[in-house]
Amino acid sequence: MPNLVVLLFGEFKRIVEYKIAAASIVVALIWIGVLYLTEAPDITFFFPLLLFLDGTSMAILMVGVTIFFEKQEGSLRTILVTPISKTDYLLTKILITVSASVLTLVLLYIYAVIFKPVSLNFFALLGAVMLVSLFHSLVGFILSYYSKDFTSLLMNMFVYTLAFMIPTMLEHFNLLAHNLFSKLLYLAPTKAAITLLYASAGTISSGELIYALLYLVIGSALLFIYALKHFDSFAAREGGV
Amino acid sequence: MFQVKNLTYKYPRNQANTIKGLDFEIRQGEIFGLLGPSGVGKSTTQKIMVRLLTNYRGEIYYRNRDLITYDKDYYQEIGVGFEVPVHFSKLTAEENIAFFKKLYHNKADTDTLMKRLGIYDDRKKKVSEFSKGMKIRLNFVRAMLNNPVMLFLDEPTIGLDPANARILKNLIKEYREQGGTILLSTHLMNDVDELCDRVAFMVDGQIAEIDTPQNLKRKYGKSTVEVEYVKDSSLVKTAFNLETISSDNLFFELVRREKIISIHSNETTLDDIFIKVTGVESYA
Ligand SMILES: Nc1ncnc2c1ncn2[C@@H]1O[C@H](COP(=O)(O)OP(=O)(O)OP(=O)(O)O)[C@@H](O)[C@H]1O
Ligand SMILES: [Mg+2]
Numbered sequence: 001m002p003n004l005v006v007l008l009f010g011e012f013k014r015i016v017e018y019k020i021a022a023a024s025i026v027v028a029l030i031w032i033g034v035l036y037l038t039e040a041p042d043i044t045f046f047f048p049l050l051l052f053l054d055g056t057s058m059a060i061l062m063v064g065v066t067i068f069f070e071k072q073e074g075s076l077r078t079i080l081v082t083p084i085s086k087t088d089y090l091l092t093k094i095l096i097t098v099s100a101s102v103l104t105l106v107l108l109y110i111y112a113v114i115f116k117p118v119s120l121n122f123f124a125l126l127g128a129v130m131l132v133s134l135f136h137s138l139v140g141f142i143l144s145y146y147s148k149d150f151t152s153l154l155m156n157m158f159v160y161t162l163a164f165m166i167p168t169m170l171e172h173f174n175l176l177a178h179n180l181f182s183k184l185l186y187l188a189p190t191k192a193a194i195t196l197l198y199a200s201a202g203t204i205s206s207g208e209l210i211y212a213l214l215y216l217v218i219g220s221a222l223l224f225i226y227a228l229k230h231f232d233s234f235a236a237r238e239g240g241v
Numbered sequence: 242m243f244q245v246k247n248l249t250y251k252y253p254r255n256q257a258n259t260i261k262g263l264d265f266e267i268r269q270g271e272i273f274g275l276l277g278p279s280g281v282g283k284s285t286t287q288k289i290m291v292r293l294l295t296n297y298r299g300e301i302y303y304r305n306r307d308l309i310t311y312d313k314d315y316y317q318e319i320g321v322g323f324e325v326p327v328h329f330s331k332l333t334a335e336e337n338i339a340f341f342k343k344l345y346h347n348k349a350d351t352d353t354l355m356k357r358l359g360i361y362d363d364r365k366k367k368v369s370e371f372s373k374g375m376k377i378r379l380n381f382v383r384a385m386l387n388n389p390v391m392l393f394l395d396e397p398t399i400g401l402d403p404a405n406a407r408i409l410k411n412l413i414k415e416y417r418e419q420g421g422t423i424l425l426s427t428h429l430m431n432d433v434d435e436l437c438d439r440v441a442f443m444v445d446g447q448i449a450e451i452d453t454p455q456n457l458k459r460k461y462g463k464s465t466v467e468v469e470y471v472k473d474s475s476l477v478k479t480a481f482n483l484e485t486i487s488s489d490n491l492f493f494e495l496v497r498r499e500k501i502i503s504i505h506s507n508e509t510t511l512d513d514i515f516i517k518v519t520g521v522e523s524y525a
Contacts, residue, residue: 006344013332014329014331015332073330074327075330077293077325080317080326082316082320083313236253236296
């Protein structure tokens with residue numbers, strides 16, 4: 001079996017055994033609960049928002065938590081002295097995280113289709129979720145590189161939320177509308193993420209769509225290169241303790 | 242197997258170098274002991290040689306090729322036994338071994354290894370439920386699961402009871418008999434006496450002595466024979482030099498005339514040599 005396949009099976013087994021998979025299904029159920037409780041007759045406006053929360057923070061957490069466990073129990077050190085390449089190591093966690101996000105999407109979409117009227121293009125959503133989750137799993141790596149323990153990982157996530165996610169949502173709901181602020185927000189990855197997710201509702205301009213796509217695709221490529229490049233010093237830090 | 246030349250290493254967070262110019266070689270088929278007081282840099286040296294730490298200065302050649310030119314396939318050939326637990330704690334021992342084994346071309350008979358180390362019956366237990374000694378034994382199985390040609394062992398017997406330590410040492414010797422090469426760091430001098438073909442003593446980030454245990458004993462030796470006897474109803478103790486004893490008339494007179502209580506020969510032990518070479522006698 002090629003290494004990547006071995007790694008994927010291994011990682012999958014571990015997220016099950018470490019109850020990370022269960023936690024992520026619980027979160028999906030919570031999203032469904034939220035959908036159930038919404039008074040709005042049409043959840044088209046609401047649906048992408050849940051995927052936004054899931055594809056950003058849950059993706060960061062998924063990568064962050066698995067790396068945290070590996071650091072804590074020392075298995076990371078073993079991984080580092082096996083023939084696993086750093087590319088395969090990164091790809092494994094990315095693929096598992098993106099799959100988890102897609103699973104959440106599928107669960108939510110099935111619920112929505114059965115119980116609530118929703119006019120969203122599934123395949124547009126699928127593409128958007130995958131791209132947003134890919135980008136944020138890479139954010140998860142970078143944050144993990146610079147977190148010495150779980151507390152500092154949470155702190156770093158908190159900073160990310162405060163700096164990017166909250167302003168994005170405030171602007172999205174027109175709670176904060178200032179011209180310069182709205183312009184600056186285009187720099188935030190979360191703005192690109194929310195834009196792309198709402199593209200599935202067909203309510204954004206093609207200019208915005210192109211902006212969001214380019215941002216996330218090029219951004220992911222750059223983050224991937226960065227994560228690869230800095231993996232060795234991360235490994236030396238963690239393997240050397 | 243390995244040539245290490247003027248190896249120097251500084252941890253990024255530290256001011257001073259931890260490793261300050263090491264020179265040694267490890268020959269094919271030998272057990273090379275890396276000894277020295279706690280904190281001297283034994284584990285650091287091992288981590289450099291297994292490429293966990295990469296920004297070193299100096300040169301390391303593995304099989305006559307610069308270590309930095311190797312890619313991940315280097316790990317196909319070596320086995321690494323850490324001094325700390327390093328498994329997926331929520332997977333069973335068997336699942337851990339099975340996962341890592343799939344990553345290698347060469348696969349050892351790990352069932353037999355687990356049986357010999359007495360953890361086969363516990364293979365379906367989660368590693369988090371293992372005792373310390375069981376984890377250490379599992380570490381060894383994992384280090385061996387790719388039939389490595391070169392084995393790095395960092396204090397492999399620390400934390401094992403005498404019976405299990407015995408079994409592990411036998412496995413180590415068998416591995417050498419089958420042509421394996423080992424870098425072993427430890428501060429248990431009994432293990433060194435039993436296992437090591439050559440040893441290097443590290444002091445302050447450098448190598449202070451490097452030789453076979455026998456030669457070191459000869460060099461630092463002051464082997465004596467101590468005779469205890471009764472004279473005028475009190476106990477008297479006299480020491481003779483073992484090397485000149487055959488021509489020492491005083492000794493023969495004693496043995497012939499006095500009531501001997503005991504005769505002991507004192508050979509220099511590696512413990513003595515360790516203390517002498519490393520200069521660690523007391524901190525206060
Ligand atoms: N990750 C690290 N960052 C900074 N300094 C470190 C790190 N790891 C070890 N050191 C320092 O490097 C020195 C050598 O440590 P090392 O673990 O190599 O010692 P050792 O000879 O294996 O000791 P022991 O016999 O206690 O295992 C120590 O002074 C230690 O404090
Ligand atoms: Mg050590």
